[in-house]
Amino acid sequence: MITARLLPPVLVVGALFSAAAADSWKAPEPASPDDLRLAGTWAAAQARSADRMAAAPLDKPEFILADVSLKQHRKFVEYSGDISGRWIGAAAFLAPLYPKPFAAFPAILAEIPTYQKRDGHFGADQQLPKIDRTRDMPILWGNGRLLIGLVEVYQRTGDQKALETAKRLGDYFIATDPVYNKAENLRSVGGTYADGFVTCYFSCIEGLVALGRVTKDKRYLDQGKRIAELALTVDNFDGLHSHGRLCAVRGFADLYAATGQRRWRQAAERDWRTFMERYRLPTGGVKEVLSAKCERDEGCAVCD
Structure with a gap:
């Protein structure tokens, strides 16, 4: 599946970008997917991707929902929202064009909020402020994928329940800032792979x-900035999970689009240059892990 993302225009405003200019920034409106229609080989690829979204095991709603319902044992089920969040995000864009593969979309979307915890998160019960990396980092990752998926659903459909669920999840990230948003977690929680702190929180x-x-x-928006401030302190990418860091880079770019503050654009450009100069494969993608020892790529990172 190809996801189109709007990048902000480059504005030449002189050598200095003042705080006043940032305050008066008019954030660009994302273009509607309805304004774009793929043709030829691109359209054929999109249609095949839509069909794949309804092929086994994604033809079973209980499989998609397992990472929030915790009713089915499958690999990576602890990453609560990783599949369900990405699936509903894809469905929000593709269901109008390909209704048959996404026939279960309304039912899946309606069931997701029933698994939201009292504090707003999805997944296993937590014992915060004590952080258990093997439990809490997968929750952060999956909940992050679910949050963006819920917002995408609201943007495309206007579904108020999706927005309400997303706001409760956003409130969870705000409430847990004193627990997670600490530089010491880079060391004490640690990890650089799928369940690493730098992968999941950012x-x-x-x-x-x-x-x-x-x-x-x-x-x-302010909470996104706060997390991004901590993410900026990570400048050595050796050994990082590439998909996790590239999600953070998209966050930097989105912050620039939302605020006009050049520091976020510069952060995104800094990270992008690092990927292009140090980690890009001859095929144009990157490895799953940014390490010479890693011998595989990953579809998620290639799409990023």
């Missing part, structure tokens, strides 16, 4: 920025 930025954009609630 991937939440883009969902918070998107939620702030659609709600006009500054709290969500």
